[in-house]
Amino acid sequence: MTTTATTTASAAPLLKDILGPQALATIADAGCAASxxxxxxxxxxxxxxGIETLSIMERVRRIADALKAALPTExxxxxxxxxxxxxxxTHGFQAMALAEFVARHGGHAFDRSMVALAVLTRFGSAEFAIRPFLAREPEKTLGIMLQWSRDADAHVRRLASEGSRPRxxxxxxxxxxxxxxxxxxxxxxELKNDPSAYVRKSxxxxxxxxxxxxxxxxxDLLTTWDRDDAGTAWIVRHALRTLVKQGNPQALALIGATDGAAVEVLRFAVxxxxxxxxxxIVIDAELVSTATAPQRLVVDYRLHYARAGGQRAAKVFKLKTVDLLPGARVALAIRQxxxxxxxxxxxxxxxxxxxIVNGRTMAHTAFDLTMAPATEGQG
Incomplete structure (x- = not known):
């Protein structure tokens, strides 16, 4: 007998269910233990x-307001x-809801709220909770965040960067x-030489x-940074990923890649x-260098997703950065x-x-997607 399984049967739990009934009970236990x-x-x-109808961030805000109702008025x-x-x-999103209490109900007490966010971010990032303070008093809040960038705790230093991200x-x-x-x-x-990979990623x-x-x-800024420092060099590479994917010559130069790519594509298939x-799917490619000198190649792939109505939506993914000698070949593959x-x-x-090699489209292929349920096997 052939059996079939829909994709929902083995689907991962919904993100919003991280803040479900068990999480609410855990937060309630924490409150009772605290006071x-x-x-x-x-x-x-x-x-x-009505929490079952709410998204994850709506649940964060609901829990913050429930804390307000359950705590002393002062x-x-x-x-x-x-x-x-x-x-x-017991989960970062629980602590994020605690920080959201500060965001929603502590705007009138700036100094005390800043202390609270620096405490709570150690258990679940306060990157969202700092945003209302930045919106109301950007200069004052950024001044506090600059102090946080020098804190001994990596979570607090990360909050200084992550909470002030423009996007x-x-x-x-x-x-x-x-x-x-x-x-x-x-x-x-201040953070360009931070010892924590968690901070550097932010x-x-x-x-x-x-x-x-x-x-x-x-x-211009990254040109002045010391790329001989391994941590700083990592920041530069990852900070420039969008510009590298676009083939920006200065961005390519900053990561040691060539402007353009002297290569021949021997194979590109999915x-x-x-x-x-x-x-x-498995995407694989084979390249051969046609250059007369060594070159660094940033190899990516762009997936054009089918959309309703015949439209397409593209997203670029990283494949690999390789150093290729003249005449050398390299085979690359990735599963998605x-x-x-x-x-x-x-x-x-x-x-x-x-x-895509150093920002330039070098080859194209395609695959077809069907929404039919996958067959698990014979029984």
């Missing part, structure tokens, strides 16, 4: 009311309880940063954000030629599972795939 003044019954009643008392709840969080995903835009994405430049310079992402609006500014949602995410839904049809 006898915490009202468990009120918290659970407010937090759980903010200084309430925020002390919330700080004490932080170490009892922070899922976060509201900050008018001052939209008008001038470079306002946090001093923070980024700095790189922050600079990549700025580069989408002000590429020349980012290029297999299988037809896949079902949830299955995996074609599955839905909360941020990307697939549609049936032809999906194009481009091979």
């Amino acid at each position: 006898p003044l915490f009202d468990r019954r009120i918290f659970l009643a407010v937090a759980s009311d 903010y200084s008392e309430a925020v002390a309880v919330v700080e004490a709840m932080g170490p009892r969080s 922070l995903p899922w976060a509201t835009r900050i008018p001052a940063l939209t008008a001038d994405p470079t306002l946090a430049a001093e923070i980024l310079c 700095v790189a992402n922050h600079l990549n954000d700025i580069g989408k609006d002000l590429p020349d500014w980012v290029l 297999a299988p030629g037809m896949v079902r949602l949830g299955e995996t 599972t074609i599955r839905d995410f909360s941020t990307r839904r697939h549609h049936p049809g032809s999906h194009g795939v481009d091979l």
